Amino acid sequence: MSVQDDLAAVRRRLQDLERTVEELEHRVDKERGTPTARSGGRTENMVTIPDTPYDSQKWTDSDDEGLGARDRHAP
Numbered sequence: 001m002s003v004q005d006d007l008a009a010v011r012r013r014l015q016d017l018e019r020t021v022e023e024l025e026h027r028v029d030k031e032r033g034t035p036t037a038r039s040g041g042r043t044e045n046m047v048t049i050p051d052t053p054y055d056s057q058k059w060t061d062s063d064d065e066g067l068g069a070r071d072r073h074a075p
Contacts, residue, residue, distance in 0.1 A: 001009075
């Protein structure tokens, strides 16, 4: 067998493995009663981020991203 034949065989086996894992995930989801995953094989969990500003009292000891610390000068 040439290297190309070996690579093609590995790709086929990897695709078979991916298909088998997806089928197994679907079976487990059905048994658990959870919705099946969308394309890509993963479920998406959306997190809503509020538009209101954060409480500035929580960030008194933090640095401003990209600006450095409040009490120090840039180099």
